[in-house]
Amino acid sequence: MNNHSANRKVLISGASIAGPALAYWLDRYGFDVTVVERASTLRGGGYAVDIRGAAREVVDRMGLLPRLREAHVDTRRLSFVDADGAPISSVAPETLTGGAAGLDLEVRRGDLASALYAPLRHRVEFLFGDSIATLDDRPDRVDVTFDSGAHRTFDLVIGTDGLHSHTRGLVFGPEDAFHRYLGHVFAGFTLANDLGLAHEAVTWNSPGRAAVLYAHEPADRVHGFLILKREDFAFDAFRDPQAQRELVAAAFPERSWHVPRLVDAMREADDLFFDVVSQIHMPTWSRGRVALAGDAAHATSFLSGQGSSVSLVGAYLLAGELASHTDHAAAFAAYERRARPFVERNQALATSGGTGLIPGTQDLLDARNAALRATPADLAGPADPAGTGKRAAHNDVVLPDYDHAG
Ligand SMILES: Cc1cc2nc3c(=O)[nH]c(=O)nc-3n(C[C@H](O)[C@H](O)[C@H](O)COP(=O)(O)OP(=O)(O)OC[C@H]3O[C@@H](n4cnc5c(N)ncnc54)[C@H](O)[C@@H]3O)c2cc1C
Numbered sequence: 118m119n120n121h122s123a124n125r126k127v128l129i130s131g132a133s134i135a136g137p138a139l140a141y142w143l144d145r146y147g148f149d150v151t152v153v154e155r156a157s158t159l160r161g162g163g164y165a166v167d168i169r170g171a172a173r174e175v176v177d178r179m180g181l182l183p184r185l186r187e188a189h190v191d192t193r194r195l196s197f198v199d200a201d202g203a204p205i206s207s208v209a210p211e212t213l214t215g216g217a218a219g220l221d222l223e224v225r226r227g228d229l230a231s232a233l234y235a236p237l238r239h240r241v242e243f244l245f246g247d248s249i250a251t252l253d254d255r256p257d258r259v260d261v262t263f264d265s266g267a268h269r270t271f272d273l274v275i276g277t278d279g280l281h282s283h284t285r286g287l288v289f290g291p292e293d294a295f296h297r298y299l300g301h302v303f304a305g306f307t308l309a310n311d312l313g314l315a316h317e318a319v320t321w322n323s324p325g326r327a328a329v330l331y332a333h334e335p336a337d338r339v340h341g342f343l344i345l346k347r348e349d350f351a352f353d354a355f356r357d358p359q360a361q362r363e364l365v366a367a368a369f370p371e372r373s374w375h376v377p378r379l380v381d382a383m384r385e386a387d388d389l390f391f392d393v394v395s396q397i398h399m400p401t402w403s404r405g406r407v408a409l410a411g412d413a414a415h416a417t418s419f420l421s422g423q424g425s426s427v428s429l430v431g432a433y434l435l436a437g438e439l440a441s442h443t444d445h446a447a448a449f450a451a452y453e454r455r456a457r458p459f460v461e462r463n464q465a466l467a468t469s470g471g472t473g474l475i476p477g478t479q480d481l482l483d484a485r486n487a488a489l490r491a492t493p494a495d496l497a498g499p500a501d502p503a504g505t506g507k508r509a510a511h512n513d514v515v516l517p518d519y520d521h522a523g
Pocket residue numbers: 130131132133134135136153154155156160164165166167168226247248249277278279280282283284305410411412413417418419422423424425426428
C-alpha cells in the first residue's frame with residue numbers, strides 16, 4: 118500500500134479483539150503479519166461486549182457493520198431487584214451506558230473475534246496453540262522462540278494478549294507495576310435459562326456485591342456473574358479454581374432471589390471464568406521493537422464498558438501510525454500521542470459512575486435504588502450538558518484516514 122510497509126514483518130501475540138483488528142489494518146497497509154494465539158482455535162461465544170462511538174467508525178471502515186448488526190444481541194432492558202428480590206426498576210441500557218440507542222452494537226466477544234478473523238484467515242498466518250517463549254529485541258530485528266520450539270525473526274512484535282499479557286511480562290516485567298486493582302473480583306459462567314430471559318440483564322445487589330443474570334437472544338443458557346468487593350486481593354492465593362469457587366460462594370450466603378441458583382451453578386460450571394476487576398496503566402506502551410495494544414497496554418475493566426471499543430480504536434491507530442512512519446519508534450510515539458488521551462478518559466469511566474453496578478455501601482445502594490425508582494431518566498444525569506459525560510468519552514479521538522498514509 119505504501120513505501121514504508123515493505124518488508125515489515127510483524128508478529129502479533131493474541132487473537133481476540135485487538136490482535137485481529139491490528140492484523141486487519143496492517144495487512145491492508147501491506148505488512149507481512151503473523152498472529153500467534155495460545156488457544157488451539159479462535160475462542161467463540163461468551164458474554165457480549167459493546168462497540169460504540171469511535172469504535173463503530175473503525176468497524177464501519179473495515180466493512181464489518183452488516184455482519185456485526187446481524188450478531189447484535191440487542192439488550193433491551195436492564196432490571197434491578199432489591200436484596201429481597203423485589204423489582205426496583207427497569208431501564209434502557211443507554212440510560213446507564215451513555216451509549217447511543219440504535220447505533221451502539223453489542224455482540225458476543227467470540228462473534229466479534231470471528232468477524233475480525235474472517236477476512237484475514239487466508240491472508241494472514243495464524244499460529245494457534247502456541248505462545249512466545251523468548252524475545253530477543255535487537256537493534257535491527259526481534260528474534261523469537263515459541264513454546265513449540267520454532268525460531269523466527271520479525272521486524273516488530275506487538276502484544277495483544279490481554280489483561281495478564283505474557284508479552285508485557287517478557288518485555289516490561291511483572292504485572293504488579295502496571296496493575297490497578299479496582300477492589301472487586303468476579304466469577305462469570307453460564308447456567309440454564311430457567312426464567313426464559315431474553316435481551317435483558319437482571320441485577321441483584323447488596324452493598325459491595327452484585328449477582329447478575331444476563332441473557333442475549335432467546336437460548337437455553339444465560340450468563341451469570343457474581344461480583345464482590347474485596348480489599349487487597351492476593352490473586353496468587355486463588356489460582357486454584359476450587360479456592361475461587363469457595364471464595365465467591367462464601368460471599369453470597371443469601372437465600373433470596375436467584376442467588377442460591379447462581380452460586381450452585383457457579384460451583385458446577387465447566388466454563389467458570391474468575392478474575393480481578395482491574396486496569397492496566399503503563400507509562401509507555403513500547404520498548405525497542407515491541408509494543409502493546411488492547412487490554413495488554415491499557416485494560417479499562419468491564420466497569421467502563423469500553424474495553425473492546427478502546428482496543429479496536431487503539432489497534433486502528435497503531436497500524437495507521439506504523440504505515441505512516443518509516444521509523445518504528447516514531448510510529449509507536451505517534452500511536453501513544455493519539456490514543457493515550459482517549460484511553461485515559463475511557464479508563465476514568467470505570468470509577469466515575471455514581472450510579473454504578475455495584476454500590477459499595479448501604480447508603481450508596483439506597484441512593485442508587487431511589488434514583489432508579491424515581492425515574493429512569495434520573496440515572497442519565499443532567500443529559501450531559503457540557504459534553505463531558507460518557508458519550509463524549511466514547512467519541513473523543515481523531516481517526517485519521519490512513520489509507521492515504523505513507
Ligand atoms: C466479564 C467481562 C465482561 C466484559 N464486558 C465488556 C463490555 O460490556 N464492553 C466492553 O467493551 N468490554 C467488556 N469487557 C472487556 C473486553 O472483553 C476486553 O476489553 C477485550 O476483550 C480486550 O481485547 P484484547 O484483544 O485486548 O484482549 P483479550 O480479549 O483478553 O484477548 C487476549 C487474547 O490473547 C490470548 N493469549 C493470552 N496469553 C497468550 C499467550 N501467552 N500467547 C498467545 N496468546 C495469548 C488469549 O487467549 C486471548 O485470545 C469485558 C470483559 C470481561 C472479562
